[in-house]
Amino acid sequence: xxxxxxxxxxxxxxxxxxxxxxxxxxxxxxxxxxxxxxxxxxxxxxxxxxxxxxxxxxxxxxxxxxxxxxxxxxxxxxxxxxxxxxxxxxxxxxxxxxxxxxxxxxxxxxxxxxxxxxxxxxxxxxxxxxxxxxxxxxxxxxxxxxxxxxxxxxxxxxxxxxxxxxxxxxxxxxxxxxxxxxxxxxxxxxxxxxxxxxxxxxxxxxxxxxxxxxxxxxxxxxxxxxxxxxxx
Ligand SMILES: *Cc1c(COP(=O)(O)O)cnc(C)c1O
Numbered sequence: 421x422x423x424x425x426x427x428x429x430x431x432x433x434x435x436x437x438x439x440x441x442x443x444x445x446x447x448x449x450x451x452x453x454x455x456x457x458x459x460x461x462x463x464x465x466x467x468x469x470x471x472x473x474x475x476x477x478x479x480x481x482x483x484x485x486x487x488x489x490x491x492x493x494x495x496x497x498x499x500x501x502x503x504x505x506x507x508x509x510x511x512x513x514x515x516x517x518x519x520x521x522x523x524x525x526x527x528x529x530x531x532x533x534x535x536x537x538x539x540x541x542x543x544x545x546x547x548x549x550x551x552x553x554x555x556x557x558x559x560x561x562x563x564x565x566x567x568x569x570x571x572x573x574x575x576x577x578x579x580x581x582x583x584x585x586x587x588x589x590x591x592x593x594x595x596x597x598x599x600x601x602x603x604x605x606x607x608x609x610x611x612x613x614x615x616x617x618x619x620x621x622x623x624x625x626x627x628x629x630x631x632x633x634x635x636x637x638x639x640x641x642x643x644x645x646x647x648x649x650x651x652x
Contacts (some may be wrong), residue, residue, distance in 0.1 A: 425462055426469035429641050432551070434482065434635075437625055447634060452498050454621075454639035455647045457544040466642065467492045475519075477501030479510050486514035486554050500582075500618075502556055505576055509533045512575075517542035519570060519582040519618050519637075524558045524569045527576060534575035542624050543570055544618050547603060552586055560603055580604060580616030580634070583641045585624075593624050597631035604632065 436451060439513070454475035455463050463474060463485065475498045476482040482499060489495050499515040502524050512533035513520055521527050521543050534541045546567055548557035558566055571579045581604050585596030597619060604617050620628025622641040629636065639646065 424594075425465040425643065426510045428644075429466055429469050429471055432638060432641050436625075439629065445629060447573060448628065450501075450635040452635055452637045453642045454500065454637050455485070455548065455643060457503075462643055463489065465493065467495060470643075471498055473498060475500045475639070478543045479503075479507040482514055483510045497636075505529055512541060515541065517544070517579065519544040519635075520546045520550075520556065521566075521570070522546045523555060527566070527573060529587060531573035531575040540575050540577040542579045544579050544616060545570070545578045546584075547600065549583045549588040549603075552568075555586065555614055557583065557586075560599070561609060563603060564610065567607060567614065569633055571611060578614045580618070581607060582612045582618035583622075585619075587623075591623075591628070594627055594631065597624075597628050597633070601632040610630050618630065642643050 434459060451475055452475040453466050453471050456477040465651065472494050473496045481630055482497060486497055496516040497514055498517045498519060499511050500519045503511065503520055505526060508526060508529040512530050514537060518530065518541060530541055539584045544555045545563055546557040548555045548559055567578055567638060570576050581600060583600050585593045587593065600617060600619055607614050617632050618635040620633045620636040622638050625636040
């Protein structure tokens with residue numbers, strides 16, 4: 421398994437570098453290895469191969485893995501899943517960045533719970549860019565007021581925006597990514613430091629990069645297919 425993961429990881433970074441060169445993308449891009457449902461051994465294998473940023477969707481899994489990974493000192497956990505208000509404490513304790521903040525109450529609780537000995541928690545506002553009633557994220561109109569609220573919380577640092585577009589019928593998510601890019605530039609007019617744009621997964625990271633993504637979240641491409649009976 422470990423060789424397999426190291427190979428996939430090196431191939432993903434290689435493809436990323438080639439694509440960025442070809443598209444003349446010069447900004448730095450963070451590749452987050454989404455390890456949800458995968459065992460600690462898979463994370464260790466990726467860490468050993470040089471990977472430092474990992475994404476998790478489920479609070480209990482984050483807590484378990486973070487406490488078992490104390491021998492991997494440079495690991496950085498990104499929480500990318502839905503947040504219930506009674507789970508904010510563990511997220512504030514273990515994550516470096518949270519990509520899925522969609523309302524003020526959650527932001528407040530994360531700030532309150534962020535331990536004083538840790539740096540401020542990096543926060544992305546998740547946007548329901550396809551404005552579907554069943555999807556996570558705030559509506560595009562709600563982004564500026566929420567950003568305003570987050571910016572005055574002492575233990576949070578607003579990084580930018582995140583989206584998981586509903587896959588377009590023709591498989592091309594360009595329209596959603598372009599809408600996110602526009603929203604991001606509006607956000608940056610008022611919050612110049614909030615430059616991050618977390619979008620793109622194993623199937624659409626190239627398109628996301630063409631529309632300004634600064635962080636891509638790859639699960640399947642790094643760790644292989646997930647056992648869908650678990651969690652999903
Ligand atoms: C599972 C997940 C990913 C990774 O998806 P893949 O298609 O396996 O790359 C990325 N982002 C979020 C929010 C996820 O839940």
